[in-house]
Amino acid sequence: MVEETGIEPTRQQISRWRKHLADERAEGAVYRELARKKTGEEREILMGIAEAETRHEEYWRARLGEHVGLPRQASPSTRLMAWMAKRFGSVFVLALLQSAESRNNYIKDADASEQMIADEAIHAEVVRGLAARGRAKMSxxxxxxxxxxxxxxxxxxxxxxxxxxxxxxxxxxxxxxxxxxxxxxxxxxxxxxxxxxxxxxxxDANRPDPHTQESVPKLDMEENELELVYRARGMSADDARAKAQDVFEHIQAGANDWNKSDLERSAVEDIEEPGxxxxxxxxxxxxxxxxxxxxxxxxxxxxxxxxxxxxxxxxxxxxxxxxxxxxxxxxxxxxxxxxxxxxxxxxxxxxxxxxxxxxxxxxxxx
Structure with missing residues (x-):
């Protein structure tokens, strides 16, 4: 920072830092706008990224010091994302943010801290995950x-x-x-x-027959043939044995709520559900x-x-x-x-x- 180094920044540095400041401010606003339309975990994740953008904003503000000047406009792409965040669904905005975060402009900027470069790399992965969620929900x-x-x-x-x-x-x-x-x-x-x-x-062909599920409580628990079902579905011998034993323990305890869906999940987990x-x-x-x-x-x-x-x-x-x-x-x-x-x-x-x-x-x- 200017106060710490005693070195006056050049015009090019001031211009670049102001641009970074404007972009960070605008990107934080985009994430907060997206978070406003979400609830639960997704809202918390988006607000977490927004807080990180605020830290980056403060970093550039401190570096600029007295040269911070009047607020300037963010880049056209960032302004476009801000406009879309207010008017359209989050899938498109997150996809744009994924592309923007992946570029990580700080890598080539010697004035950016290593922590900020790392933050942006992680942000790209976080946004990629959120965008993947949205794409998966699309029919x-x-x-x-x-x-x-x-x-x-x-x-x-x-x-x-x-x-x-x-x-x-x-x-x-x-x-x-x-x-x-x-x-x-x-x-x-x-x-x-x-x-x-x-x-x-x-x-549907890979889903277990409902009558088969009803037969599970009647199996010979000593022979433990349920293990073969799980092995046929791809589990290792040890995992299948442990899973079958767990089911039988629930049945022996008189529980009627053993997880029947386990059979169905193991049958369909490798097939993409059509929208x-x-x-x-x-x-x-x-x-x-x-x-x-x-x-x-x-x-x-x-x-x-x-x-x-x-x-x-x-x-x-x-x-x-x-x-x-x-x-x-x-x-x-x-x-x-x-x-x-x-x-x-x-x-x-x-x-x-x-x-x-x-x-x-x-x-x-x-």
Whole structure:
């Protein structure tokens, strides 16, 4: 600190420290805002991080001393998180915070203390855990919606541009696009229904028969065959023997509340519980694919044709791809810009290849 070292900070240091101060103040406010909407353990965890940010704020305030100056704005990304924390769900904000904390800007700053660098590293893991909780609570319907819309955008743009490449009339392109929309949406819905339903059926198949659970108290306790059930479910011989013995001790003691759910937990713990029903996932996937797939044909619906219609379709789909890519990036806890650009390149790459193939087939047919 200035008072301790007697060294006057440079202009660059003052500017950088003020920026750190503003960011720490804003990040603390974000965590407190998120905590305000939570209860119990999650609220305590978020308030704990907020208190740590306050300590960091005081560190930079002390280093600045008389140079602290008027409060300045935080970085644009931090202000965006503060804005989102007040208006949207915590999953997206926590995902953004996970990405921000992982960058740990203090590593390259010689003026930051080792403790602060360590704090930020731990904060990244804490936020990662909280974000994972939020992502786990999100239903399969949301996942189906995002990926359904993205598939609709890419596949129908590729189909439309492929037809444009053949030299087909605008009417033919429109009919082809609408047909692709309906066929793709039905295919996505059917696939999602089969996927979620099959996963649920697999989960049900691994659950113990209720009659088996009712038979446990009637087993020969000397033979202890219950041990084999736990071993079949993956326990070691010693653990299975101890677990079975514990169950029998409860039964012998006359307890009727032995933990029957142990059998079920051991049966299903390695299988991911699907979110939502097969039908709800199918309906969500159908409509979201249709919403994405309709965008490339909108110009043709309103009478556009030729190159102008193809350009309008490509631009609108490009914007939509950037949005879906950014959402996927947010939920993944990585930089949304990179995921948005990746989504755009993949989508346009597929559409470009299809357009070239359509052009080649159109020339050959001619």
């Amino acid at each position: 399969g319907d949301f996942r189906a919606a995002i990926f359904g819309a993205n598939d609709g955008l890419v596949s129908n743009l590729a189909l439309v541009l492929g037809m444009v490449g053949t030299g087909a009339s605008s009417h033919v392109v429109l009919i082809t696009g609408l047909t692709g929309l309906l066929a793709g949406a039905l295919s996505m819905a059917a696939g999602e229904y089969v996927s979620v339903s099959s996963q649920q059926e697999l989960l 939502g029903s097969g039908m709800s996932a199918a309906i969500s996937s159908f409509f979201c694919f249709a919403v994405g797939a309709v965008i490339p044909v909108v110009p043709y619906v309103f009478g556009a044709s030729g190159t102008s219609a193809a350009i309008i379709a490509s631009v609108t789909v490009g914007i939509a791809l950037l949005m879906t890519g950014a959402i996927v990036g947010l939920l993944s806890g990585v930089a949304p810009g990179k995921r948005a650009l990746r989504q755009l390149l993949i989508g346009f790459g597929a559409a470009g290849v299809t357009f070239l193939l359509g052009t080649l087939f159109g020339v050959s047919a001619g």
